[in-house]
Amino acid sequence: xxxxxxxxxxxxxxxxxxxxxxxxxxxxxxxxxxxxxxxxxxxxxxxxxxxxxxxxxxxxxxxxxxxxxxxxxxxxxxxxxxxxxxxxxxxxxxxxxxxxxxxxxxxxxxxxxxxxxxxxxxxxxxxxxxxxxxxxxxxxxxxxxxxxxxxx
Numbered sequence: 001x002x003x004x005x006x007x008x009x010x011x012x013x014x015x016x017x018x019x020x021x022x023x024x025x026x027x028x029x030x031x032x033x034x035x036x037x038x039x040x041x042x043x044x045x046x047x048x049x050x051x052x053x054x055x056x057x058x059x060x061x062x063x064x065x066x067x068x069x070x071x072x073x074x075x076x077x078x079x080x081x082x083x084x085x086x087x088x089x090x091x092x093x094x095x096x097x098x099x100x101x102x103x104x105x106x107x108x109x110x111x112x113x114x115x116x117x118x119x120x121x122x123x124x125x126x127x128x129x130x131x132x133x134x135x136x137x138x139x140x141x142x143x144x145x146x147x148x149x150x151x152x
């Protein structure tokens with residue numbers, strides 16, 4: 001089977017890709033509450049959530065961010081030869097994600113630069129998390145190391 005993942009040299013600033021969708025379920029939220037220990041009432045208590053700012057239960061922001069990483073890894077085409085995820089920059093929570101909402105990831109290749117290890121290159125992924133109405137619900141920059149085809 002051919003490996004068609006992209007190398008650092010193949011990524012061009014401005015290139016865009018959009019993942020497939022993932023619907024956020026009550027099970028996702030309940031499992032994440034148990035895993036994270038975040039049992040805030042607007043995530044898990046329907047009646048209390050009615051009186052909240054959101055008016056109904058809402059998914060954890062960090063749950064959505066976590067699912068975003070999975071969408072980028074498993075559903076984004078073309079895939080890159082990721083060496084490491086170095087961190088987030090300027091991550092913003094722009095809108096609520098409710099049970100039953102479907103999110104997708106839009107990745108735009110940002111600036112690239114050389115890295116201290118010549119087998120890898122640094123690249124910024126500019127990430128928009130979109131809901132089913134194409135509204136941006138989260139956004140920010142992922143700092144990534146991508147394997148190089150050539151060593152420097």
